[in-house]
Amino acid sequence: MQTKDINENIAWAKINEDVLRSMENPRMGYWVAVVCCVAMVMCAVAAEIYQYQVGMGPANLNWPHMWDLYIATFVFWIGMSHSGTLLSAILHIIQADWRKPIYRFAEAMTTFSLMTAGLFPIIHLGRVWNMYWVLPYVSDRGIWPNFRSPLVWDAFAITTYLTSSALFLFIGMIPDLAICRDSARGWRQKLYTVLSLGWQGDDRQWRNFRKIYLLMACFLIPLAVSVHSIVSADFAMSIMPGWHITTFPPYFVAGALYSGCAAIITLFILLRYFFRFDEYMTIPILEKTCKLTFAIAMVWSYLNIIEFAATWYGHDMVAKELLIAKFVGPHAPYFWMMLFCGSVLPFTLAFEKLRRHLPTMFVVSLFLNLGMWLERWMIVTPTLSFSYMPFAWDVMWPSMVQWAIVFGSFGWFGLLFLVFVKVFPSVSMYEVKEMVFHRRHYHSSALANQFHRRASDPKPGDEPSKEGA
Amino acid sequence: MKRYYVMGMFSNFEEAFATVSDIRSHVIPGVSVDDVTLKSPIEHPEIEEVLGDRGSPVPKFTLFGAIFGICFGFLFLASAQATFLVQPQGGKAVVPLPSNIVLTYEMLILFGVIATVIGFLINARLMTRRHPLYSEKVSLDQIGVMLELDEKNVDPIKELFKKHKVLEIREEVSQ
Structure with missing residues (x-):
């Protein structure tokens, strides 16, 4: 049974070779995945064109539901973006070196999730050509964005997060891009020469690199928390039943971390299988990610209970009715499915045998993400269906146009990710080398002696004890 | 005045560390640790310490x-x-x-x-031309110790590199 995060005896040259090989000669499975993603995106494009031609009404974007499926999916993608950068930054600061083989694709996931999420407000606008109206510039119409509105905060926060995450991803990749530059030919060499910015690996560059990486990690942790708190403010700062809840910001942040971790597990298993990264994306690292996901799942479950209790023991009768409607009303199947996927299924992560079984973990991670998507839908839809005005109560099933756009967003994300893994190294070569180096030099000898040896144990070179022989 | 650049490629950090430590202890008069540039495939704060306090603004x-x-x-x-x-x-x-x-x-x-x-x-002086002595082996698995020297110190440095099991020595002269 594999117990080490990484094999300490792996040669540095082999690390380069394995990762660079993963970027070359796509296999048939890769092209099939690309075609599937393109087809999904085309579905969304067709639906979008139809929506613009016919109007937002046929897309079922009518009062009281409006853009419920779109904003639920928007929040889902924003949430998905959180684990990559946030976990990478936190684990970097606490010097958890097991992050090193997996953080690159997780950070890429962050950037692509944000790019996907950013499409939804634009799609929902309807008249996308008037998007510039939201920009704060002096106009003769006398229209200004309302800076008191959380929706405007959203725009600022998400732009900041996207910029910072993309820079964090890019800066962390510079030494690897230099490795690619040194071994690539043709158009790839030109691309990597430009992107590696003349990196030579000298002490001045490493010293400044260490500093910038730490500083950016310090910025990104509060930024990531603030972004999802602000997204939660879109709901919590209204007075709608089911939304006006004090625990929404931590609930959203926990949910975001949860869905991001689940997505990391999914992509981890896919990359390990298709790119044969068994030596880097090891079972012990997957186990650690699963344990982290389990812990976050329990936080999320606790915050759910807090939310239910606060509503149940509160004096807002409409919110209480809404809570009952979630449990037994028309949305109950989705609500119970959410609770099952989000709070019950994670217990599979508590068992070592299951954590080490890749097919099980793959299926579980997909269901965890389904649960997280349902969570967002259950935040948005029941409130819109059963609000203060009984005459406006209405249960709606989203139209095919909406579903097609949501479906296409997954294809868009997948397509971006597939392009990324073939153009950029999805495992950080220099950090894996560092991990191997430090484990070989410190963990295996000095630290092992320090931490894993009892005072009574024989010292290296001593005669073995004959006690009990 | 001609300036000489000499770079020794080492297979591991221990030998590079020992070389820089010797330079730091003035084994070769007229060569200071300030003349050293270390090139490595990974960051290594411990060996950077021997180069002295080179802060980052x-x-x-x-x-x-x-x-x-x-x-x-x-x-x-x-x-x-x-x-x-x-x-x-x-x-x-x-x-x-x-x-x-x-x-x-x-x-x-x-x-x-x-x-x-x-x-x-x-x-970090990025977006500048790469140094002519840059070796692709640095991005693979070797450690380079590069010095900017006067002509009289070139041979002693090469000797020092050889003493520490250097794999390869590269030179460049600039006017």
């Missing part, structure tokens, strides 16, 4: 960027909101502090990050 850029972000963020919002004076406010504050703090905070981070990146690009 990147945090100063960060501080400047963050302060600029606070000032710009608040003034940008306040100036946009001040234009609302021509519109009825309904008794609400023209420049509301609580909501502006949220956006000012985001601007603090955005400009802090951008300034940090600019500071890194400048101080």
Whole structure:
């Protein structure tokens, strides 16, 4: 049974070779995945064109539901973006070196999730050509964005997060891009020469690199928390039943971390299988990610209970009715499915045998993400269906146009990710080398002696004890 | 005056460390540790320590960027909101502090990050031509110790490299 995060005896040259090989000669499975993603995106494009031609009404974007499926999916993608950068930054600061083989694709996931999420407000606008109206510039119409509105905060926060995450991803990749530059030919060499910015690996560059990486990690942790708190403010700062809840910001942040971790597990298993990264994306690292996901799942479950209790023991009768409607009303199947996927299924992560079984973990991670998507839908839809005005109560099933756009967003994300893994190294070569180096030099000898040896144990070179022989 | 650049390629950090330590202890008169540039495939703070305290001014850029972000963020919002004076406010504050703090905070981070990146690009001397002695082996698995020297010190340095089991020595002369 594999117990080490990484094999300490792996040669540095082999690390380069394995990762660079993963970027070359796509296999048939890769092209099939690309075609599937393109087809999904085309579905969304067709639906979008139809929506613009016919109007937002046929897309079922009518009062009281409006853009419920779109904003639920928007929040889902924003949430998905959180684990990559946030976990990478936190684990970097606490010097958890097991992050090193997996953080690159997780950070890429962050950037692509944000790019996907950013499409939804634009799609929902309807008249996308008037998007510039939201920009704060002096106009003769006398229209200004309302800076008191959380929706405007959203725009600022998400732009900041996207910029910072993309820079964090890019800066962390510079030494690897230099490795690619040194071994690539043709158009790839030109691309990597430009992107590696003349990196030579000298002490001045490493010293400044260490500093910038730490500083950016310090910025990104509060930024990531603030972004999802602000997204939660879109709901919590209204007075709608089911939304006006004090625990929404931590609930959203926990949910975001949860869905991001689940997505990391999914992509981890896919990359390990298709790119044969068994030596880097090891079972012990997957186990650690699963344990982290389990812990976050329990936080999320606790915050759910807090939310239910606060509503149940509160004096807002409409919110209480809404809570009952979630449990037994028309949305109950989705609500119970959410609770099952989000709070019950994670217990599979508590068992070592299951954590080490890749097919099980793959299926579980997909269901965890389904649960997280349902969570967002259950935040948005029941409130819109059963609000203060009984005459406006209405249960709606989203139209095919909406579903097609949501479906296409997954294809868009997948397509971006597939392009990324073939153009950029999805495992950080220099950090894996560092991990191997430090484990070989410190963990295996000095630290092992320090931490894993009892005072009574024989010292290296001593005669073995004959006690009990 | 001619300047000589000599780079020794080593297979591991221990030998590179021993070489730099010898240079630091003035084994060769006239060659200082300040003349050394270390090239490595991974960052290695321990060996960088022997090179002496070579600070990084990147945090100063960060501080400047963050302060600029606070000032710009608040003034940008306040100036946009001040234009609302021509519109009825309904008794609400023209420049509301609580909501502006949220956006000012985001601007603090955005400009802090951008300034940090600019500071890194400048101080790491990126986007410049690669040194002629740059070796692709540095990005693979070897460690380079490069010195800028006078002609008289070239041979002693080569001897020192050989003493520490250098794999390869490269030279470059600049006018």
